[in-house]
Amino acid sequence: MSDPSITDPAAIVEASASAHPRRMTLNMGPQHPSTHGVLRVVVELEGETVRRAIPDIGFLHTGIEKQFEALDYQQGVTLTDRVDYLANLSNNLCYALAVEKLLGLEIPPRAQWMRVLLVELTRLNSHLVWLGTQALDIGAMSVFLYCFREREDLLRIFEMFSGQRMMTSYIRIGGLALEPPRGWQEAVSRFIKAFPSNVDQYEDLLTKNPIWLRRTRGVGHVPLDVLVDLGVTGPVLRACGLNWDIRKTEPYSSYEKFDFEVPTRTEGDVYARYQVRLAEMRQSARIVEQALAGMPEGAWRADAPHVLLPDREKMKTQMEALIYHFKIVTEGFGVPAGEYYQAIESPRGELAYYVVSDGTAKPYRVFMRTPSFGNLQALPAMTEGRLVADTIASMGSLDFVLGDVDR
Amino acid sequence: MLPDAFRDNSSAAALENWDPSAIVGGKRTFNETTLEIAPGKILAVCGYLKRDLQFARLSSITAVDWYPAEPRFEIVYHLHSLARSERLRLKCRLPEAAPEIDSVTGVWQGANWYEREVFDLFGVRFREHPDQRRIMMPDDWEGHPLRKDYPTHGFKYSYKDE
Numbered sequence: 001m002s003d004p005s006i007t008d009p010a011a012i013v014e015a016s017a018s019a020h021p022r023r024m025t026l027n028m029g030p031q032h033p034s035t036h037g038v039l040r041v042v043v044e045l046e047g048e049t050v051r052r053a054i055p056d057i058g059f060l061h062t063g064i065e066k067q068f069e070a071l072d073y074q075q076g077v078t079l080t081d082r083v084d085y086l087a088n089l090s091n092n093l094c095y096a097l098a099v100e101k102l103l104g105l106e107i108p109p110r111a112q113w114m115r116v117l118l119v120e121l122t123r124l125n126s127h128l129v130w131l132g133t134q135a136l137d138i139g140a141m142s143v144f145l146y147c148f149r150e151r152e153d154l155l156r157i158f159e160m161f162s163g164q165r166m167m168t169s170y171i172r173i174g175g176l177a178l179e180p181p182r183g184w185q186e187a188v189s190r191f192i193k194a195f196p197s198n199v200d201q202y203e204d205l206l207t208k209n210p211i212w213l214r215r216t217r218g219v220g221h222v223p224l225d226v227l228v229d230l231g232v233t234g235p236v237l238r239a240c241g242l243n244w245d246i247r248k249t250e251p252y253s254s255y256e257k258f259d260f261e262v263p264t265r266t267e268g269d270v271y272a273r274y275q276v277r278l279a280e281m282r283q284s285a286r287i288v289e290q291a292l293a294g295m296p297e298g299a300w301r302a303d304a305p306h307v308l309l310p311d312r313e314k315m316k317t318q319m320e321a322l323i324y325h326f327k328i329v330t331e332g333f334g335v336p337a338g339e340y341y342q343a344i345e346s347p348r349g350e351l352a353y354y355v356v357s358d359g360t361a362k363p364y365r366v367f368m369r370t371p372s373f374g375n376l377q378a379l380p381a382m383t384e385g386r387l388v389a390d391t392i393a394s395m396g397s398l399d400f401v402l403g404d405v406d407r
Numbered sequence: 408m409l410p411d412a413f414r415d416n417s418s419a420a421a422l423e424n425w426d427p428s429a430i431v432g433g434k435r436t437f438n439e440t441t442l443e444i445a446p447g448k449i450l451a452v453c454g455y456l457k458r459d460l461q462f463a464r465l466s467s468i469t470a471v472d473w474y475p476a477e478p479r480f481e482i483v484y485h486l487h488s489l490a491r492s493e494r495l496r497l498k499c500r501l502p503e504a505a506p507e508i509d510s511v512t513g514v515w516q517g518a519n520w521y522e523r524e525v526f527d528l529f530g531v532r533f534r535e536h537p538d539q540r541r542i543m544m545p546d547d548w549e550g551h552p553l554r555k556d557y558p559t560h561g562f563k564y565s566y567k568d569e
Contacts, residue, residue: 007538007540008546057543058545063552065528066557066559067559101437226516230516231464231465249492250492339436340436341485343494352466354485356471367467369466374467406543
């Protein structure tokens with residue numbers, strides 16, 4: 001084992017080469033397909049065994065938290081899309097909920113249900129990308145094509161709603177950005193009716209596939225208490241037997257009105273994480289179906305003229321609407337001084353926005369507790385002392401997005 | 408001293424009972440409990456909260472810069488108890504002259520990267536941190552970008568005369 005007090009990647013390479021001539025230090029990434037972005041992992045190998053693995057992050061740091069402080073509250077929604085670019089709507093929702101809490105806004109039921117429907121579709125989108133890429137990393141190429149077939153349908157649905165495939169910014173402070181488009185029910189219900197049989201297809205390809213089983217069973221196991229201590233959240237914890245889902249324990253956006261289960265496994269290996277995520281996809285499909293069937297009628301955004309832009313027609317005929325429009329566009333809206341920490345269950349785990357307001361129209365501080373950042377800390381625990389090929393499987397099963405890690 | 412509004416909060420009351428001088432203030436807003444802790448006691452308080460009050464999870468550590476007010480930096484800890492589904496926010500105020508506080512990596516391993524991030528972006532040092540390096544910015548970066556007196560735009564060098 002090399003000196004654990006040395007953590008700087010460059011120093012490790014040097015120290016390792018002189019102290020252990022049989023040991024090889026390898027840079028995995030930042031441009032490596034299995035790192036799903038720009039993650040660099042410095043791995044110290046002895047033969048095929050990983051002795052140390054040190055994640056090096058920050059290559060995608062774009063100072064989003066700093067940018068928040070220069071934009072007004074509603075403009076900040078566009079930044080949240082760019083944090084976790086596979087779960088845009090989850091980030092939109094989390095930020096909007098935090099600011100709405102500070103504003104004391106009441107969101108009408110239709111908007112709340114619409115939000116639930118959209119973030120569950122986002123979960124499907126995110127899990128599909130995860131499944132496709134994880135299978136691709138391990139060598140099952142065809143699964144990727146199946147997953148992206150469905151993902152394309154989902155992106156078309158998002159485009160239908162917001163005009164954008166990925167950077168939707170559709171969930172805004174106070175409700176939704178636009179009225180749901182004509183024909184959205186048909187598009188969503190066509191997709192969601194076919195979806196369970198699509199999950200069956202993925203399962204046919206993988207669940208009993210002997211190569212898949214050998215590459216995932218017993219791989220990357222870490223005890224539950226260590227994972228909790230490291231700050232891991234989401235499906236990785238549930239694959240280790242912990243029944244904790246923020247949608248159940250701290251419901252938001254009327255999740256308490258939906259009937260769904262929290263899938264768990266106890267094995268805690270890569271295979272268990274695969275099983276949990278597949279079961280979650282089926283549960284998400286259930287939630288979307290319930291949201292479709294029970295979608296309340298009514299307003300799709302809050303009644304808050306000082307926060308939301310007025311209708312175009314009203315603006316042309318009513319003086320008051322014109323004044324609000326002018327004020328919101330020129331100076332934004334003030335948010336009462338205070339702070340709030342809103343946590344939601346994103347596809348990757350606990351996503352939280354900590355918004356601090358000083359009473360002005362721009363946030364004083366926005367901190368994002370992103371699930372990928374917390375989960376990635378567990379990578380050394382998952383890989384050290386094990387085979388280098390399993391590093392790829394473990395890394396994929398953590399399901400991190402580098403935009404989410406680096407912000 | 409514990410404000411009276413917290414007498415019914417069992418975690419806050421237990422902490423007050425355990426060490427009366429640890430809590431220097433607090434508030435309750437939007438159903439969230441915030442306790443201000445004396446900076447010198449943070450390590451002991453976190454250890455106690457994890458060990459005896461089942462706050463098994465550290466959700467995050469971050470900081471807020473209240474420049475030009477003093478004490479300038481506010482270190483914010485978000486704790487979560489899985490057993491009771493309870494969240495607790497701890498705060499420590501640090502002066503600009505010596506922004507230093509004990510690391511809690513010994514209590515929760517997961518604090519490691521969060522403290523590195525605060526060190527990198529705010530320039531707050533964590534005593535006894537096992538790996539105090541920049542995490543987001545390049546190693547040779549100057550300054551701490553999330554400080555309020557760090558410019559949001561502009562260039563370090565002027566190319567006008569060239």
